[in-house]
Amino acid sequence: VSARGSEPSAALLEHLRANLGADHVLVDPDVTARYVRDWTGRFHGEALAVVRPADTGAVAEVVRACGAAGVAVVPQGGNTGLVAGSVPARGEVVLSTERLSGVEAVDVAAGQVTASAGATLAAVQRAARAAGWDVPVDLAARDSATIGGMVATNAGGTRVLRYGSMRHNVLGAETVLGDGTVVERLSGLVKDNTGYDLTGLLCGSEGTLGVVTRARLRLVPWWPDAVAVWAAATGWDDAVALASRLRRTVDGLDGLEAVDRAGLTLVGEHGIGVPLRPVPAVGVLAVWRGRGDPPAALAETVGDRPHAVAVGEAEVARFWAPRERVTETIARVGVPHKLDVTVPLGAVGAFAADVHRVAAAHGLDAGRALVFGHLGDGNLHVNLLGLDPDDDRLDDAVLRSVAGHRGSISAEHGIGTAKARWLHLSRSPGELTAAAAIRAALDPAGIMNPRVLRPPTGPGSRAPA
């Protein structure tokens, strides 16, 4: 990845050591090991160095120095991504935000907080809740996922239905752009129509436009009361219809999830089944959070379908288990191929049928093609068990079905390097050209995470025909 020889690299390392201190320019393979490999262990590489700047000025200096040396920068937050977007291939500088971990005092009047890139979601949640507020985005990796990474990947999670993804909740950011310029927008303005939304553009840019160093987050009320319902649906179309009615009638819906019979059966076998007998074709989990009693429309809309109700945080947490722990339960029985897609809500039923048809054609019965996810958003996780790890023909067939339904091949995980070969299924040539032009505008030297979000082209690419 270095455009020059080893002498400039040595000079770059020397420069970085002089600026950051030798302790924060890591080159020992034993020490860098955890930074050059993703948490699944599937993706790994080698870095010229791992650097750990302690403030925004130091981040800018790293970016400028790497730009001058023609060395690529791979920003890395909690390294919890699933698409190999924050690990190096060979010769890059990995820029870890782990020392940028501060959470500023919560602005109680505004309901906002500024957090540094390396702060974990859990740390920000603790600060917010202590002030009577809460973070609108929540996800299972909360103890290791960092705010900077969550901005860069436009993290979603379980509350998108109610509050939107990170992009909808970041009121501004401080960012080091690809040329080393620092732009800062942290005063927390809810309405600010003074030109292009650079902050929103950074959300989901996966480190290709710059390094987010701080973010100003919108907070939402911390709700003291919670109720959850597991309800039976006769299939995906019925589940979508129930979800639509719940969304239209129940204010305070805080989660709307679904797991198919294969997933419910599997978690049931591991002692965390849903309280529904018989196991339905699709189980729907609806969660309400607020103050006081839930709206009557929740019970009315569920009606006389088979269902079970949990009241209070502890019981509601138990109701979440079959949904939250389906992923780890799958990992206990095999190594799945994992796809994270969105299809339009009206196409969920047809897509799920497609999955089972193409899975059967590849020899997988329904019990080994599990579908579950964030029903309220049309975001489905497809897990395929029993396939050769390197054989992605079925993945390819499923993603083509997604494209056929005008869906997205990546709902929340992003593209990284792992999904780049399928990017053209979700983005038209015109969109890819526009994105490339924006990228070149903000990172003219092409040093920011250059392998990420880049569709393969030219000889040797693995792009499907």
Next chain:
Amino acid sequence: VSARGSEPSAALLEHLRANLGADHVLVDPDVTARYVRDWTGRFHGEALAVVRPADTGAVAEVVRACGAAGVAVVPQGGNTGLVAGSVPARGEVVLSTERLSGVEAVDVAAGQVTASAGATLAAVQRAARAAGWDVPVDLAARDSATIGGMVATNAGGTRVLRYGSMRHNVLGAETVLGDGTVVERLSGLVKDNTGYDLTGLLCGSEGTLGVVTRARLRLVPWWPDAVAVWAAATGWDDAVALASRLRRTVDGLDGLEAVDRAGLTLVGEHGIGVPLRPVPAVGVLAVWRGRGDPPAALAETVGDRPHAVAVGEAEVARFWAPRERVTETIARVGVPHKLDVTVPLGAVGAFAADVHRVAAAHGLDAGRALVFGHLGDGNLHVNLLGLDPDDDRLDDAVLRSVAGHRGSISAEHGIGTAKARWLHLSRSPGELTAAAAIRAALDPAGIMNPRVLRPPTGPGSRAPA
């Protein structure tokens, strides 16, 4: 604005007539008059022609032909803007979206609708409500403001507090970019992490990156029940504290507005006063919408301050009148200078004090410097009465106070051409450089609304020192 002489202009007109039909290439000054002047009458110019394409292909053809001829394009929706962003200066082609007025069938399951650029907000609201859903953005100009213009200006309004601005509610758009490329993203994917958010970038771009031809909108529940409260605050700091508590405790808060004593007194003199005696320093209007009774926290939080309560749509509409009609009431007594700003919520009190201090220094008593607005967002409208129309020294002083509080010189109205000279107060040189690079990337010929969102530079500019 034409880069060539009159012959190419004649050829361009001929080409446009051949493509659109002569009836939709307007050049008669009597006919074009309403397109070349903004609705306030303050801003006007001359166009080479006003064109009215009937579909996306025709829009693309207009953009390509104008690009080839070096003639600028000024996109125009409902022409309800306040910053001269959709009227020509001299020689541009005004591209009216008025024939792109379709509203597609509401997707009831998804809670989404696709509308063409020229559809009015009111038309989309009617379609949504007939299907049990509602549009999350509402504003007073609903009968003439169009969806395309609302996307291009990232329109805000009264429900931003609950649902966000247009940017948060546009799930995708179809757009003709500056080079004539059509990009289309209309399948309504709530989660879609496949690269940069082009749609979000278009929101607030004021026609400088392309022409939005259709938009896919997120809908929200249509709520059958409404309650409103007018409560007294002893000043702006007290109003902000009340607003913060309401936001933290009341789910379903659908509006949170404020009007100062000068405004309340004025509307009271015109028969639409608030039901509070004596008139408070600041009146706070809190509106809840939902199904059933409002949460107990609404009454508890208002507590024993002087207040009045309205129940049901008709009474709530009467409670809105003093707030919604303050603008027209001001217009009945004079020609105001109007500023639309955001300051961080913690700075609202200090900023309001600044306004009165600098107004007094310019000879305006408190009754002629009115402050009101969307309290929940920190978005204040400052109206200054009794000034010479062309003397903007007080405007300048107020906007400098906004910048001193790290606020935004334009909360919802945008920059257009009218506010461009103050843009540097809200955007740093680094941000302006980045924005210019993005603009050049998507509109390489520089033909899209070139006078808009462009800070004045060089000799003869009116940029304050």
